[in-house]
Amino acid sequence: MSQDIRYRERRYLIMMGIRLVCFVIAVVVFVEHGGWLTVIPAVGAIAIPYFAVVFANGGREPSTNRFRPYRPNMPERYEPPPAGGNGGSSANGGAAGNGRPSPGNQGPEDGTAR
16 A cells, blocks of 8 residues: 555656746746747646646545445335136135135125125
8 A cells, every 4th residue: 555655656746847847947948928828838847746646646446345325224025916816715714706705804795896
């Protein structure tokens, strides 16, 4: 880890040295009335610090994922049994397909449900 930090520090210092050179060249070209040529080293002097900081902070990624995705601890979702029954048999032991109403679902004498 310390070797990685030293490498990033050295890379940052080299980039900032290049920035300093770009800045000095921009000033010299400006003083010598270089016109639009002053822009080239000036852009380098302005843009290099951004990249230097990004590269310096972008170190080695952790080798293991320390964070797990959030999974709520909830019970399984209840799913009612299918509406058609289980192949012609009901839970109370009677035959559902015989045309007679089940004991818990008896309606008036005309056979309509309540």
